Structures are given as C-alpha cells and as structure tokens.
C-alpha cells in the first residue's frame with residue numbers, strides 16, 4: 001500500500017491515517033474496502049457521523065435524484081426547497097412527537113460551528129462571559145469550543161489563552177462515592193468561591209472523545225436543577241451521541257430534562273455530509289439578522305439525505321428498538337471480554353450503541369486497536385490517555401456483521417494478551433440478548 005504522497009505532502013497534523021494506514025477506496029454499510037480489495041468492518045463510523053452506514057442506498061437514491069434534477073447545492077441561507085422540506089420533516093417527525101418547541105439555527109457545517117454559535121448565544125442572552133464545562137468534555141477545536149474542551153492535546157495547540165470557561169468534575173470524575181453536582185452547587189452558591197457567575201453549562205450526556213463516560217440520569221437532572229437555581233442555560237452537546245446513538249433520537253430523552261440549547265451535527269445529515277444545527281428555546285432566539293453568518297450554512301445535499309433518513313428511520317419506534325437490542329448484544333459481548341480475560345484488565349461502560357472497553361493501561365487499548373486493524377476491524381481509542389476502545393458501529397449494521405466485528409475485537413484482545421480466546425456460545429448468546 002503506497003501512502004507516500006500523504007507523508008510527503010499532507011501536514012503532520014494528520015491523525016486517523018496513522019491509526020488506520022491503508023488507502024480506502026470504497027465503503028458500503030458497515031464495510032470499508034481498501035485499494036487492494038481488503039474489507040474492514042467499521043466500528044468507528046466517522047466518529048459517529050455514519051449512523052446509517054456508508055452510502056446507505058435509500059439515502060443515496062434521494063441524493064442522486066436531487067442532483068440529477070438540478071436542485072440547489074449552495075444557497076447561503078436563502079430559502080430552498082430542500083431546506084423547507086427538511087424543516088417540515090424535522091418538525092413533524094422529531095420535534096412534535098417529543099413535545100419540543102424550539103427555533104433552529106443553521107450555523108456553519110461542522111460541529112464546532114454549532115458549539116460556537118450556542119456559546120455565543122448563551123453569553124448574549126445572559127450578558128455574562130463565563131461558561132461551565134466538564135472534565136474530559138470535547139466540544140471542538142475552534143477558539144470558543146476549544147476553551148470548553150478539556151484535553152490538553154487540543155488545548156496546547158491553541159496558541160492563545162483559552163478563557164471564560166470554568167471546568168467542573170463530570171459525573172464519576174472524583175470516584176463513584178463523590179457527588180460532583182454538590183461540589184458544583186457549592187462553588188456557584190458561594191460568592192467567594194472565585195467562580196464568576198456563568199451564562200450556561202455545556203455538557204455531553206455520554207462523553208464520546210473523553211472516553212465513553214456516561215452521566216447518570218440523576219446527575220443530569222441535578223445539573224438541570226443547578227442551572228435553574230443559578231439562572232444559567234443548559235446546553236446539551238448532542239453532536240456525537242445524538243441522532244439515535246444511545247437508543248433514542250436525542251440522548252437525553254427519558255431523563256426528563258429540558259435543555260435550553262441543543263447542538264447536533266455528525267449524523268444529522270445521515271450521509272456523512274457536513275451539516276450542523278443549533279436548537280434553542282424560542283424565547284432565547286435574540287439573534288439580530290445576520291449577526292452570525294457563514295458561507296456554508298445550509299448544505300442542501302445534506303438536507304435531502306437528512307430528510308430521507310428521518311422519514312425512513314424515525315417515523316416508527318422500530319429503528320430505536322433495534323438500536324437498543326444491538327446495544328445489548330455489544331454490551332453482553334464486552335462483559336464476556338471483561339470476565340473472560342485477565343482480571344481487572346478491562347471494564348465496560350456506555351449506552352445503546354456507544355460502548356467503551358476500558359483498559360487499565362493506555363498501551364493495551366492502542367495495541368488492541370492496531371491488532372484489530374490487522375484483523376480487519378476499524379476501531380478507535382478515546383479518553384485522555386487513549387485508554388478506552390470506543391465501539392461506534394453504524395446503527396444500521398446487520399446482526400451477523402456486528403457479531404463478526406465483536407469476534408474480531410475479542411480475537412485481537414486475545415492476540416495482544418497472548419492467550420487463547422475464552423469460549424462463547426454465539427447462537428445462545430444472540431437468542432438470550434434479543435429476548436430481553
């Protein structure tokens with residue numbers, strides 16, 4: 001495999017090519033195929049951008065029809081048919097059934113564009129500069145979002161002071177016995193704590209880049225209470241774990257919390273096309289016309305595929321049910337790995353179809369990821385020390401492919417540990433899991 005042009009010409013900043021060093025030529029569903037025709041199962045899905053798989057045929061048909069008909073590709077934020085139909089569908093299929101009333105902003109196309117807009121709006125609404133963010137949070141790498149991102153790998157590259165954000169411990173950060181919301185409450189209530197009154201708190205319900213850390217429902221509810229008590233907005237960054245990843249369209253569904261602002265990106269276009277959204281409670285929409293603009297707001301191709309995905313996957317509960325079922329399969333297999341190999345070497349955490357195999361030492365996860373790639377599986381590490389193997393298969397993955405991927409993962413764990421695979425009864429395993 002010749003990757004010399006990338007070494008010679010592409011900046012040193014390149015990242016994933018280093019973990020998965022091959023030349024990918026094609027992709028379909030949960031498969032990536034390289035130039036030599038070698039096939040890999042994708043447990044990465046563009047970091048949660050390809051929830052409906054690569055080149056999903058249902059979405060591809062709509063996209064090709066739209067391009068063929070000379071539908072607008074670019075239109076700044078002018079009214080287009082594709083945008084109108086997306087808005088109508090999003091309102092009817094997602095907002096109304098969930099009783100959500102909000103205004104929708106189309107910022108630039110990437111996740112960090114949505115976060116920048118959300119933070120800017122929160123600061124305008126409250127007339128305060130400080131924002132509460134959480135340890136291990138990841139919100140993007142442009143100035144405002146980067147200031148709210150914990151990992152020093154990203155922060156060290158900023159080149160200027162990252163300010164106006166105060167970090168607080170996420171759920172479980174100080175050990176399972178410590179109530180980190182009580183700490184936050186104390187810091188905010190005490191006007192001598194040194195923490196400036198914040199405009200908002202921004203949080204992920206499951207930290208994707210931060211190592212698959214899961215906030216409990218009780219923690220999220222308590223956070224919302226703190227926000228209400230201290231007149232702060234609650235921003236849920238659902239960029240990675242929204243759009244069905246945890247088993248519901250929004251990751252916070254079922255917690256009873258009512259975020260003031262929600263950011264969506266990654267899988268909202270459903271096809272890997274850049275698109276992001278900021279949803280805000282109507283009364284917060286104090287933007288002046290064009291006060292926050294951008295050339296690439298409103299990717300019409302993305303509107304077409306986004307609408308098609310909402311119509312196809314989200315009009316009934318069937319798809320969500322399948323996500324939960326497959327999430328249980330993943331969880332069960334990971335628990336088998338935790339229990340079947342070196343005691344204490346692994347742990348598991350996650351929700352729905354984002355699951356993390358947590359290792360007790362960083363090299364272990366990286367070695368397993370590298371070995372998995374050799375064995376035909378693309379799986380990323382996450383967390384501050386890259387100590388977590390993050391499983392993020394397409395939500396549409398077939399059971400058989402999902403099981404093959406899990407088998408490769410387990411084989412790679414066994415290879416790295418230099419032991420034989422622990423016995424597992426695959427057939428009994430699926431029946432047991434799907435019966436729950």
Ligand SMILES: *Cc1c(COP(=O)(O)O)cnc(C)c1O
Pocket residue numbers: 047110111112113115138139140141204208209237238239240241265266
């Ligand atoms: C990926 C991600 C972002 C940033 O999105 P980009 O498109 O990479 O700018 C922000 N927040 C969360 C939770 C993410 O996972």
